[in-house]
Amino acid sequence: MSCDFISLATVGVQDLNPYLPGKPPEELERELGLTDVVKLASNENPMGPSENVLTAIKQQLRGLSLYPDSGGYRLKNALSQQFGFSPEQVTLGNGSNDVLELIGRAYLNPNDEVIYSEYSFVVYSLVTQATGAKAVVTPAKDWGHDLDAMLSSITARTRIIFIANPNNPTGTWLTRQQLTEFLDKVPENVLVVLDEAYTEYVKEPEFPNGLSLLADYQNLVVTRTFSKAYGLAGLRVGFSVSNPQVANVLSRVRQPFNVNSLALVAAETALTDQAYLTKALELNQQGMALFEKAFSKLGLAYIPSVGNFITVDVATDAQPIYQAMLEEGVIVRPVANYGMPNHLRISIGLPEENERCLDVLAKVVSN
């Protein structure tokens, strides 16, 4: 090949490292000839989708030859009614990743600045880099966001600040007071993207509901997903809520039909399935307690988490531990790409999956 097609790509894309997903169980099963692989690597809901969702999807199957409702009328209305905002404020995405990407594409010019924290969700850096904008990464404080450091990093070029609450991969969180004191000081022309992918799991009384802050902060964009507590990661559906003008801008770069018809009907149904959600949260709490206790027993430090995952310090290079666990059929998530080479992130699974993961971890770390 005489032409270097990499150097033909846009400047941001030339240096971009693609997103590294958790290893799919079928891949490991193929590689090692195993049949009972446990995957606790992508913070999915281990219960599978709810029966109500499955029924709704089956009913929708006959409509598959038609394009979905591009405007997502029913889902937007269901969301608005449930959470108390207007449908004009909603942007639907093929997962909330899609919405994060739309925000970057719509608002970032090359050389604009984007602020996010060390140890925060990797998609913020991908979105920033792809547009040629400049990433301003603030050092973390106790593994979480240092809001003062973020405020002092704001310049005339800052366009977006990404904040995950709770944060992935650390599971740390910000209180309502911390967040509002921060929002009070951010200039109105800087968008604050508050990523609430794990919000449903959080029980802490001081934990804020970003949606309730939208009326006070016109520059706030809250993103949420159906991939975690609602159990629909495979269908890809998420959304943002913002002021209607921002939603209007995002609709200009959104692909038509970006959310498929099964995802639309599944999400609408999942919203009403309170019993499923309650069970998912209970299961998560029990699993979290089990992991915390087991790590303490093993003498491993962990970062206290309010999400559906927990990140543990294996006190040595985590890569060989990850590999050895893979060979035992357990997939967890190394986080060296987040600058945490001694940690592994483990999603909370079903009780038997958690037990198996902990048995394997105990065996591997003692070798």
Ligand SMILES: Cc1ncc(COP(=O)(O)O)c(C=O)c1O
């Ligand atoms: C903090 C955070 N935000 C957003 C997402 C994206 O989720 P999805 O695109 O499935 O909605 C994830 C997924 O892991 C996440 O951890």
